[in-house]
Structure formats: structure tokens, C-alpha cells
Amino acid sequence: MPVVRALYIFAMSKGKILVTGGCGYIGSHTIVDLIESGYDVVSVDNLSNGDEAVLEGVAKITGVAVENHIIDLADRVSTLRLFHEGQFDGVIHFAALKLVGESVHQPIQYFHNNLNSLLHVVEGMEATNCRNLIFSSSCSVYGNSDELPVTEQTPRQQAESPYARTKQMGEDILMDYCRVHPEFKTALLRYFNPAGAHSSAIIGESSSNPPSNLVPVITETAIGKRQEMTVFGDDYNTRDGSCVRDYIYIMDLARAHTLALDYLIQDQQTSNCEIFNLGTGNGVSVLEAIHAFEMVSSQKLNYRIGARRMGDVVSIYANYDKAAEALGWHPEHDIKDIMRTAWEWEQVRG
Numbered sequence: 001m002p003v004v005r006a007l008y009i010f011a012m013s014k015g016k017i018l019v020t021g022g023c024g025y026i027g028s029h030t031i032v033d034l035i036e037s038g039y040d041v042v043s044v045d046n047l048s049n050g051d052e053a054v055l056e057g058v059a060k061i062t063g064v065a066v067e068n069h070i071i072d073l074a075d076r077v078s079t080l081r082l083f084h085e086g087q088f089d090g091v092i093h094f095a096a097l098k099l100v101g102e103s104v105h106q107p108i109q110y111f112h113n114n115l116n117s118l119l120h121v122v123e124g125m126e127a128t129n130c131r132n133l134i135f136s137s138s139c140s141v142y143g144n145s146d147e148l149p150v151t152e153q154t155p156r157q158q159a160e161s162p163y164a165r166t167k168q169m170g171e172d173i174l175m176d177y178c179r180v181h182p183e184f185k186t187a188l189l190r191y192f193n194p195a196g197a198h199s200s201a202i203i204g205e206s207s208s209n210p211p212s213n214l215v216p217v218i219t220e221t222a223i224g225k226r227q228e229m230t231v232f233g234d235d236y237n238t239r240d241g242s243c244v245r246d247y248i249y250i251m252d253l254a255r256a257h258t259l260a261l262d263y264l265i266q267d268q269q270t271s272n273c274e275i276f277n278l279g280t281g282n283g284v285s286v287l288e289a290i291h292a293f294e295m296v297s298s299q300k301l302n303y304r305i306g307a308r309r310m311g312d313v314v315s316i317y318a319n320y321d322k323a324a325e326a327l328g329w330h331p332e333h334d335i336k337d338i339m340r341t342a343w344e345w346e347q348v349r350g
Ligand code: NAD
Pocket: 020, 021, 022, 023, 024, 025, 026, 027, 044, 045, 046, 047, 048, 049, 050, 051, 071, 072, 073, 074, 093, 094, 095, 096, 097, 098, 113, 117, 136, 137, 138, 139, 191, 192, 193, 194, 207
């Protein structure tokens, strides 16, 4: 980004925002959108699944260097110190452990990390009079829903994993807190399936753990990191027998965070704790996703049909009318853009 634009952004700062988990996938892409929208950003990340190198990528894209504090938010004392030193206008709380399968085997680690981090963030905000919080929730709070598409009013079902339960509990904690703190404002954002990379291919999805999500599995197979991939079941009651999900492009998702923050800071909300679904409203099957990849990459993917994966929901996709109406948010990209950018990123990072 040219120096002039960086100076402009600095001069016009809309507020100082703490992004927790800023070195992770969604956090780093959101930081780009926040900076380009005029926010001043500070990151906190303990690097358990993130890498500070991603902030160098953010600096290349935006021309702005973002500082990261290596702090474990489950550590109360260091978290409170960060808040007292930082004096933030708002917080976007991404930091969490997110592997569904791992959470089944290590539930206590998930409850400890995800819930203590949230409690300490809220405590830090209260202590420093910081009143605007965005919380990363997930479509996994809906569990196996009978209603499609799901709206924010669709009842949450039993969580399918300890991970999903930490998201339900996180939402509940914030709803209870908001009830007795009318001055505190929060948006609970339920993401569907985030995927893809920034169009520059300078940042994208990378993780300390081998990916298990569909899109990185596809790109890793195409580049040869995996010999083949498995489609988990083609005998479901869907249009082609494979499961249906709502894949949301990462920069569309990032944009929703900036809009939600504007909404809170400008006091536009009708209640001090609001929930928003963030998906495209379009269900895409696993086989359709694979064909979209093959089309944009001109590659034939080596896949086979395998058994169903335990715990998979058959179909889920969002009704995002509320985000459209209240935030003016509309996803602008589809599964082909997701696959194109994910593929570019896979080839660049090697
Ligand atoms: P990610 O793992 O890439 O990023 C999370 C970051 O938080 C990592 O960099 C990690 O090092 C950091 N972190 C974790 N625990 C921490 C702690 N105690 N203290 C400080 N830093 C800590 O994950 P992501 O995909 O960017 O997800 C961000 C958020 O969105 C998470 O809350 C996740 O549960 C939620 N979410 C993700 C998806 C998805 O498919 N990626 C879908 C729905 C919801």
C-alpha cells in the first residue's frame, strides 16, 4: 500500500481495536479489512496455532505494521495488564482452539482455553470501560437442525462436540453478561464454512495442524501433499448424495466484522447482544465443491468416495437476512472465487 494511503489511514483512525487471535486465519484477514476501513489494530496471539509471519503479509498488503502481543488469554494477570496498557475502543475475539475432533479427545483443554480466554477478555473490557465486543461463534451451535436455511431464531440443538459446546457456552456467557450490563454491546457472529484466501495470495489459511477442512484438503491433494482425498459419503439424502455446506469467502467474512464493529460503535443495535448468521445462503455439496475446484484450476482431482464421517451434519446453510438488513452486508464471492484464491495460495506457499 502506498505511504500516502497508510498516512491517511493513520490520520483518520476510527478507533483502536484489539484483535485476539490476530495471527490466525480469520483474524489476519479481518485485520486487513479493519486497517483498510480506517481502524487502528493491535493483535494478541499466543501462537498456539498462529504465526507472527502472517502479520508481515498483512503489512505487505496494507502498508501498516501491526503489533502482536504474545500472551495466553487464559492467563488472567497478563490479559488484564494488556487491557490496562492498551485502552481499546473495541475487541474482536477470535482466539480459540477450533478442532472439532481434537476437542472430543481433549475436552478440558478446550473448555479451559476457550472459556477462560473469553472470561478474561470480558473482565479486561469491564475494567477499562471498553464496551464493544465481537465474538466468533459458529454454525456448529445449531447442531443437527431440522430447519433449513437456519435463521438466528432457529433453536440451537445439542452440541455435537466439546468445541461446539464452548461456542454455545460462550454465547450464553455473553447473553447473561449483557442482561446486567446494558452499557456493554456485543455481536455474536455465527460463521458457516469460511474458506479461500486474500486475492493477493500473500495471506491465506495455514495452521500448525494438518488441515481437515474440505477446501485445504482439496488444494493439498491437487498440489500433491496428499495422494488422494476421500469424499465422506455419497449416500445422503441430498441432490448428489454428498453433504451440503455454506462456504463463505474469507474476505466477505472479514468485511462483516468491520461492519459489525461500525454498527456497535455507532450505537445502531436494537439490543445490546445481537446474533448474526454469516453465510451466503447457498448450500454447496462436497461433489459440487470439488467440481468448482476442477473448473477453476483446470486440474483433475484424485478423490474417491468413502464412508460417512462420524458426526457430520447432512445439510446446513444460512439465512443471512439479518446481517443484510442491519449491517448492510452482502457476500460478493462464490465457491469458484473461494477455490481460485485457495488454489493460488496453495501454489504460492508451496
Ligand atoms: P485459527 O486457529 O487460525 O486462529 C485462532 C488464533 O487464536 C490462533 O492464531 C491461535 O494461536 C490463537 N489462540 C488460541 N488460543 C489462544 C489463547 N488462549 N491466547 C491467545 N491466542 C490464542 O482459527 P480461525 O479459523 O482463524 O478461527 C477464529 C475463530 O473463529 C475461532 O474462535 C473459531 O472457533 C471460530 N470459527 C472458525 C471457523 C473455521 O472454520 N475456521 C468456523 C466457525 C468459527
